[in-house]
Amino acid sequence: MSSLKFLRTPVLFIAISLSLSSCFSRYIISAKQVRKHYAQKDVKPVERIIKNDTLSLCIASIGSDTLPMLLLIHGAPGSLWGYMNLMDDEDLQKHFHIVSVDRVGYGKSRLKKRRHVTSIATQANALLPVFELNKSKEKVTVLGRSYGAPIAAKLVSLVPEQVKELVMVSPVIDPEKEKFYWFSKWGRNSFIQLFLPKQFNTATAEKYSHSDELKKLLPVWQSLQIPTTVIQGGNDWIADPANIDFAKKHIKSKRAQYIFLYNAGHMITYTHLSMIKEMLLKGLLFKEKISSLDRVSDETAITGN
Template sequence: MPRKPFIILSIFLLSWLVTAQSCMKMRISDTKAVQEFREAGVVLHIEDFDVDGFNLHAVHTGDDTLPTLFFIHGSPGSWYAFEVYLKDKDLLKKYRMYSIDRPGFGYSQFGNDMNMEDQAKIIYPFINSIKNGKPLYIIGHSLGGPILVKLAADHPDDFKGMVILAGSIDADEEPKELWRGLLYYTPLQYFMPGAFRPSSNEIWAFKKELKDLDDEIRNISCDVYVVHGDKDAFVPVGNAYYAQKAMINARSFHLKILKGAPHFIPWEPWYGEVKEVLMNMN
């Protein structure tokens, strides 16, 4: 390659490499979030929890004497994915609500992606620290789904219920996506913008771990609520039917298939459907 085009290409690649790591982090500053919630008439509490040197970032709203909803976002994302729930006045009458930045996202040591088991080991101590003697429900969307399964399987006595929203929990339903392996094992991953790098890395790791959940999923003994769209192009609806078949020891199992709904069911126009499930849990 001639010298000048090579220099131009090198400058472009270096510039993109720097830019890619600083953009599209999919998070909101604490200051801005607190102000936004204040304007909505809701007090937002921010906290950071140390787990063996790892900083887990979390927020919560609501009365500490109420039962708890604990939200876990998908990939990529941050706690802010559930901001509309944390502001909802009906839910606030019934629940205290927590939402976290999963390890590697938001302000939980951004970019430090890790596998499902290690994430669960960091998240659980925080959950254990916020128990208030009232029912505790965990809710997860997409890749937050297998995290819920891991938590509920490892700690079957801790949760009154779990809500899986378009959760990716069946290894046989996962697309191969071999290109993620190419990124995972090479420096090419660093050219992916912002949160998409840790997202791609964890998805590749999770694909291998889902098989391990086949046996563990039978340990789940809480109430289970599964909501899934029948037009989900990212996480096939077969995951919902797998949960129904595999969670044989759940105290109760509730399946809600949303006709015509895609993957992004936690938000409008399907928000009301999810909220109805949360409001009607016993």
């Protein structure tokens, strides 16, 4: 009987570990899944590592680097491959140099001697080298989803002169609305963490420091002046829908717009791809239309017709 009691706790912990892994498996895309996804595709993203003395940053890019850059920042847990549908889109490929990045602590991205990086400021600073890849004459469009949204905002505040616009999708930005679940405390258990994916453990570390980190970000919202779009779903079980109210209250810029999708969940970049595309392309397509009209006017002037 005593031996059964001895085994009960480890078995319970392993069962919880399996349950947690199952809950979040859909947010973690394996290398095998990526290979299978691109096996039959003619156009594939190019993966590379940006390195310096302290940083290894993994990115995947697609589209000519002479096109305006679209920088994609994932949430927690997650990876750069969580944006495959945007990277695969032919219309976006024609108009953007699309760069999706693994945040430090995820995938192959890491800071030297740092297991988890919970600081929003450190996460944002680690992404600065990506801007050096922008070979176009245009500013960068930055899109951050979920936990990636506040990191995107902090990044933009560091180099506002290099950014065209900020898009935050399903943002987790209100320090008073951080959600915890039945499994949250179990995810901090060191024994259970042995059986969980690295991304999940990193996400757990971020979650328990996130509220304090968001409080540090408050001055950023006040000073944000570039065009900013906040998109929130009404049926989002991860990012409290009230996050959009926080954004409206704290973002003082008159160049901000807010889109509330009453029936949408958390993964808006998948469920509302056409809307995201239209929003990202509107400026570029308008510019192309004007250029086309200018060419027609010039030709008319030359021929006299």
